[in-house]
Amino acid sequence: MNTGNDVSTTRVVITGRGAVSPFGIGCDPLFNGIRQGNSGVKIMEEWAAITGLKSLLAAPVPDFDPRPYFPRVQRRSMGNMALYAAIAAREAVNDSDLSAEQLASGRIGVAIGSTTGSPEAYDTFYRMYLPDQSIEEIKSGFFFKVMGHSCAANVSLSLGINGEQWAPSSACTSAAQALGLGYLLIRSGRQDAMLCGGAEEVHPTVTMTFDVLKAASRSHDTPLATPRPFDVNRDGVVCGGGSGILVLESLNSARARGAAIYGEILGFGHVSDPQHIANPHDQAMATAMTLAMKEAGVTAAEIDYVNAHATGTRQGDEAEACAIGNVFGSTVPVSSFKGHIGHTLGAAGALESIILTEMMARQELIPTQFLTNPDPACSSINLVRSLHPGKVETVVKNNFALGGVNCALVFRRTVHDS
């Protein structure tokens, strides 16, 4: 690994990808599912027993046996989200062709976020604790599954990573922040490479948070056609599970070891919006995009595509369409992947960035699933309606979170010599 990079000139590229998604384990099932226009959303029949829960929809990771992936000693501290993160991280490391020695060098770190620790583990704990106020049946692994840095810690443990360990937790922007943080740490010279991303697991308590806010989809019609970002009939989010992990690496390091490069991260815009704890505002979104482009040294006219956060809520999609229209005008192609895989919350920024790198590799535009009648309030932008070839060279990737977090990243496919 390269050390001693000049802070001002250290450039950051993507050299590995790993995914666990509603389409299964691995990047290939994710790419195939997205390109074929499939949906990972299903009706969660067992949630019908929960009084008051109106949304019985989710995009869970299909069940699988975790035992072949990790030894018991590693699995005992993993909730589902940490398991997803560890599997995705291993795929990303293998994809990047990083050796065990490099992972242990101290020059590679992790930044992997999630909204909370494992809700399934919390559920198990409180089912044991509350009836008799007893902790006598609580296992040793409980805390390690619910702690906020469960994914980052378990990934570090399973891969033998000695570098920095970070766990940005900001709900729907956790992974976007992790990517931004990894980018900053490599730029600063503190690390040569970072495993960055996020993870989330489907659980009724997660969907409940949106259901309480009347922001979870209630479209249980057959066939399922929800969530529907930017559509006039959208009615809220469908929560999904999974994990996306990207290997970010200094350009010098990647070139020195001959690593394949999926693209470069050129800028990261990140602003807080203190106007309201829940309501989105287009100005803050626009500022995040503008700051990311300023740092990248590119203009709006140079952006070929915007990957929207658009989750399928009334307010969020409209604000984002307004922000994109104000920054880019009406010609830049825009789409969201939430219709395919739901809103994977803490994993969203990473899973969607991985899909974005595939779009860049294929020079192909992917439409928003289930967008049939664009909302007039969102139709001032160029919404991608079909899978087709197109220039996808320099792109903006948005992610926004409740609590006023607004993130935007700028990626470019080709590494330019400067």
Added chain:
Amino acid sequence: MIHDEEIRRQVIEVIAEEFELDPVALTPEATLYDDLGLDSLDAVDMVVALEKKFGVKLANEESIRSVRTMADIFALIISLKPAGQ
């Protein structure tokens, strides 16, 4: 009351399942840490599993701290005379 041999069989069953071990390896002389590869977190989970299986309390037993081998576990559970399942 269940017989000592049945208690030994059930202890092996519980530990083999809890720690994904081959029951054949759980001989009386097998040491928990060195031979079976268990650690301090596993010791916590072993107590929980044995208490649940046999309906006994081990958490406050001084003797649990001196357990080193499978034979020690057999002896400890037998000494507590668990009721039948």
